Amino acid sequence: TALNAGHVLGSTMFHLEFDDGLKVLYTGDFNNVDSFVHKAAQPVEADVLITEATYGKPEWVFPERRGVYDNILDTASEIIDNGRIPLFSAYSLGKSQEAIAVLQSGGFRIISGNSSIDKVCSVYKNHGVDLRHSTLSSPGVSEILDEGGVVVSSSIQHTLHNIRKRIDKKTAKNLEEKMERYSLSGWTLGRFRERGFPLSAHTDFKGLIDFAKAVNPRITYVFTGNASEFSEHLANEGINAVPLE
Numbered sequence: 001t002a003l004n005a006g007h008v009l010g011s012t013m014f015h016l017e018f019d020d021g022l023k024v025l026y027t028g029d030f031n032n033v034d035s036f037v038h039k040a041a042q043p044v045e046a047d048v049l050i051t052e053a054t055y056g057k058p059e060w061v062f063p064e065r066r067g068v069y070d071n072i073l074d075t076a077s078e079i080i081d082n083g084r085i086p087l088f089s090a091y092s093l094g095k096s097q098e099a100i101a102v103l104q105s106g107g108f109r110i111i112s113g114n115s116s117i118d119k120v121c122s123v124y125k126n127h128g129v130d131l132r133h134s135t136l137s138s139p140g141v142s143e144i145l146d147e148g149g150v151v152v153s154s155s156i157q158h159t160l161h162n163i164r165k166r167i168d169k170k171t172a173k174n175l176e177e178k179m180e181r182y183s184l185s186g187w188t189l190g191r192f193r194e195r196g197f198p199l200s201a202h203t204d205f206k207g208l209i210d211f212a213k214a215v216n217p218r219i220t221y222v223f224t225g226n227a228s229e230f231s232e233h234l235a236n237e238g239i240n241a242v243p244l245e
Contacts, residue, residue, distance in 0.1 A: 006031040006041035007201050008094030009124055015044050024048040025215055032203045032211050033065055036101035037129050038094070041203075043214035050221045051212065054202045056230030060189060062204040068197050072099075072184070073106040075197075079180050080148045090184040092116040092154035094201050097124050099152045099184055100131050108150045110134065111141060113159030117152065136162045145175050156181060205233075212239055 005011035005027055013027035025046035034040045062068070072088070079086040088103075090096045096117045103110050110133040112118050121131050133152070134144060136159070145151070153159040164172045186200030203211065212220055212234055220241040222231045227243035234241035 003044065004039055004041060005029065006033070006035075006038050006203075008038065009097075009127060009129075013041060015046065022047050024050065025217070026050040028052055029054065029202055030211075031201055032207045035065060035098050036069075036105065037098050037124065038201075041211075043211050045214075045216050047218045048221070049212060049215045049217040049219075050223070051208070052202075052224045053208060053222050053226045053230035054224050055186060055200070055204050056208055056222070056224070056226035056233070058205050058233070060186065060205045062186060062189070062198050062200060065199075068199050069102050069105075072102055072182075072197055072199070073108075075182065076103065076106065076108060076150050080150075083178070085145055085149065085151065085175065085179045087113070087151040087153055087156065087159075087179045087181045088184050089153055089156055089181060089196070090199075091201075093120050095184055095199065096152050096154055097121055097129065097131060098199065098201075100133050101129070103150050103152070104130075104132055109144050109148060111136065111138070111144060111149050111151050113151050113153030113162065114155055117154055136166055142167045142171055142175065151179070205230075209233065209237060212241075213237065 001015045003013040005013045007029040016024040023046040025044055030041040032041050076086040088099050090099045100110050112133050112135055118135055183194040183196030184199040186198050188194050188196040189198045220239055221244050222241055223244040227245050231241035231243045
């Protein structure tokens, strides 16, 4: 059975039941928290769990998502009030669409900085997700940027290159100098922190633990770079775990 993984649109977990009654739940990247554009993954009991552990260290516990949304909106408002332009860096698949939806909820005029974002947004719209934004080729884009617009970019260098191509150099230079950049990523909590907000498409350490407990497996196989450490944490919770490294 294919199940929603909550990571991006179409991401999937698989629950397998064999003739001898053995049940296996496999998931790659997943998120067990609802977002503006994705429903949370739901655990299903299984004898064997195979799971990722991208954020499988105790220091990676994300704040409540609604609070992160509010912080993003407050920061965007503050930057605009100071006569500058907010630019939020986010992956083109999933994260940019969530960022657009969040900013849209705050009534901001949004410009996507990359065609890759636009293509993914079209797919999300075809699946019923309400996303409204302008592109760098939209009429009056320089006025939108100069009068309270917010940029969502999956590649800042590519975005700046396109601004220079589509707007006269003097105006483009002025706009670039007014931009304040923030990253939207769980890695903003990491050792080498970028300026930004911990908005992740993955579940955090606590969510990984809670998910495994809810699945209640006889054995768990863990992959990704933190597999060994996370397996130890699962063992401390009474869950038999084996790293796949």
